[in-house]
Amino acid sequence: MAGLNQSLGSGFEQRYPDTDVEATTNGDDQALDALQGGAIDLAALGRSLSEAEQDPSLTSIPVAREKIAIIVGRDNPFQGDLTFESFAAIFRGEITSWSQVGGPNVPVRFVDRPTDSSTRLALADYEIFSGQPFEPGETAVAVAEDDTAAVVRELGNDGISYAIASEVLDQDAVRPVSMHNTLPDDDRYPYSQPRNYIYRGEPSLPVEAFLGFATSAAGQTAIAAAQQTASDNVTVGASKLPGGVALAPDGSFMVRGGQDGQLQWLDAQGNPAGTSVAAAHRGVVSAVVVSPDGQTVVSSGADGTLRRWDRSGAPLGEPMAGQGGPILALALSPDGQTLASGSADGTIERWSLADGSALGAPIASSPVQALHYLAGGQALISGSSSGDLGFWNADGTPAGQSASAHQGGVTTITSSPDGQVLTTTGADGTLRNWDRSTLQPRGETIQAHDSAVSAVAYTPDGSTLATAGADGTLQLWNPDGTARLSEAIELDAPAASLGYTPEGQLVVGGSDREVELRDSQGDLVANGSAAADPDAEAPADADPATGLDSLWQRIRNLPLSAWWMLAAVPAVLLLAGIVGSLFGSKRDEGRDDDLDDDRDDGDEILEADTAPGPGLGIDFSAVGNAPITAGPAIPEAGVEVGMLPPEAELVPGDGSYSAVAAPSKLEQARIDLAEGRQLMREGRYDPALIYFDRAVEATEVERSKAGVTGVPAQGINAIAAQAQAQRGTAQALLGEADDAMESFNTSLELDSSVIEAWVGKGRLLSATGRYEEAIFCFDTALE
Helix, strand or coil: CHHHHHHHHHHHHHHCCCCEECCCCCCHHHHHHHHHCCCECCEEECCCCCHHHCCCCEEEEEEEEEEEEEEEECCCCCCCEECHHHHHHHHHCCCCEHHHHCCCCCECEEEECCCCCHHHHHHHCCHHHCCCCCCCCCCEEECCCCCHHHHHHHHCCCEEEEEEHHHHCCCCCEEECEECCECCCCCCCCCEEEEEEEEECCCCHHHHHHHHHHHCHHHHHHHHHHHHHHHHHHHHHCCCCCCCEEECCCCCEEEEECCCCCEEEEECCCCEEEEEECCCCCCCEEEEEECCCCCEEEEEECCCEEEEEECCCCEEEEEEECCCCCEEEEEECCCCCEEEEEECCCEEEEEECCCCCECCCCEECCCEEEEEECCCCCCEEEEECCCCEEEECCCCCEEEEECCCCCCCEEEEEECCCCCEEEEEECCCEEEEEECCCCCECCCCEECCCCCEEEEEECCCCCCEEEEECCCEEEEECCCCCECCCCCEECCCCEEEEEECCCCCEEEEECCCCEEEECCCCCEEEECCCCCCCCCCCCCCCCHHHHHHHHECCEECCCHHHHHHHHHHHHHHHHHHHHHHHHCCCCCCCCCCCCCCCCCCCCCCCCCCECECCCCCCCCHHHCCCCCCCCCCCCCCCCCCCCCCHHHHHCCCCCCCCCCCCCCHHHHHHHHHHHHHHHHHCCCHHHHHHHHHHHHHHHHHHHHHHHHHCCCCHHHHHHHHHHHHHHHHHHHHCCCHHHHHHHHHHHHHHCCCCHHHHHHHHHHHHHCCCHHHHHHHHHHHHC
8 A cells, every 4th residue: 555655645745735744664563553552643554454453442444445356467378257166266276277167278376475465365354265274275376575566477377366456457468357257347346455544543633634635536536546556567567577777888886776766876886875866756667777978877667757867866857758658668779869768558769868859759569578779770679568579760660570579578688799689588488689680580599598588688798698587597698599507597586687897797686676796607796785775675673663763654734724623623523423434344554644554575564654643742752853733834725724624524533433243244235335325415425435335345245145156136136236326326426427327227237126226317317318218217216
């Protein structure tokens, strides 16, 4: 939830310019302990609380709920449908061949996430996994970090896994698997994951304001922006390992892009040089190149922008906006005059390095994964995810193509220092050389690595070619394509980049964010430190209390419209109490200014944003700041002085808690329906829709289970029909006419006696001038 917290924090600051939200990360366990101990006020978890974490004093506010998609790689031959039972059997290792679910007779490999992954824990909540330990079978492999891009890279042609649907839908490298003949963009798709903010006891005014904003239309827009950023990050990470470095031609410095959009300068040994640029891009930095004279650095991002910097990290001009979405590749012409960028949608654009202006019209291609200017010339080579090579003249006109150069896609392109040999590598682990003049293959295809080739580089004299594989191996090659090493070198982590210094030292940028220097034989000479890497994790034995000091997220200097309400706190709490019953479950997360978000990293440290201090007397002394005071802030236009921000009214806070056991899904659907109806009566359609969505989802799960077990579904259908009708009403009031009509129709398919669905459908038809159909609906409702 780091991206969601950042997006909501930014949106909140824009709405209230005098506030300051600082988002940081920590682990779930540490955050919950701090919450219970009163050290923090608000926590964000991408999952429900476990039974052991349940506490009647904790209140959970749902700000979003996202589908969990079951996914396979783009080239996986399985094209069938799965059920609850078959997916659970694959997870447990009971199904070991795709033939057992109607696919080809090849082994199934389950790609799992770390055990503390919020997505994994959300999946474990489903009844189909109960009754047995939630443990994968022998066919499972687990990625080290809770990162969807890492999962996608691991899928290959035989893997299956799960991910937040908004991160993987419409991705080139992955496709969702249908379950019970539905896909994740269908409300009936079975699995989902909550996004909750949690506070303890009664919420303070800043907490009310922030959570109210999160559940408002503006907050939902910020959440959608965070989801898009997460999707763009997966687009980049699906084909690229993190941690690579761009080496200056003279070897005097390196630049590394971070997963959080930060740029970091390193010295010649790979150690932090003290220069960094925070938020150079929104989301992942996808590529970095250094000009031939070493004076200009260019970075690109998943946000589709390019930026120019001088060698000291100062920005040069304004960001350049590409036209093709996330940028996956950059290349600089040998004369340092032209920059080329390649995007995920296949757009290739050329830019002037001097002033950042676009050169000519964009070039249309297949999704671009690699770009390279031939040494000593102006010819541009592109490599696509489909495995094709494209050859382009200096003016952008096509000069030829080589189809299917590499199965699974082209991963890297380079050329010999004299420019006579073009070298390409692929996701299939192969290495190919091409003649520059004829653009025809030179020699046989070489199986360089057992998995995708992640990086490649020539020595300055062209006598040696180094390649690295996603399998963590490093190999050196002679110009004739023979291996120089009898056995490939096993690296500590797969290399994301390779480069040679003028002296012939090999610089390895590891996906673990370590930089290694190796000699001409590949032997380790030195390795730099990743201690100051923006993506580096805190030590597992770090003191949680000390960590919280730097992790606290604060909302400071709320507008006067918030603080003048102090005298009306009892009334606010009464109002919040009404809404509290509508937001349901009392769950675990935090309470106030700091947001505790979780990113499951595969070890004890997960992402969490925390907020210090209970109530309005927020104590910031532990982080070196004075307590909040009501400064001379100017109220926002439209907000009456002496009143809370309008969003604050959306937050529950009556202080009454129930320790009743969690209801069944059908009972929860009834509860959600009641809560949603109450919100509708109060005119709060956005939060009402969240509850109706939850009710629909719960009933769909029960209906799917009933279909499998043969249990009559009439009673379930009645509740499902009511949920669909109520959702349609909320959607119609929010202006989502098409979605509302679909909900009404679904309701009537389930139960044709639902009056609300007939009336709602009639109103929509009347609004579009379809009066005869509307009258039919109204007549049916009267009957």
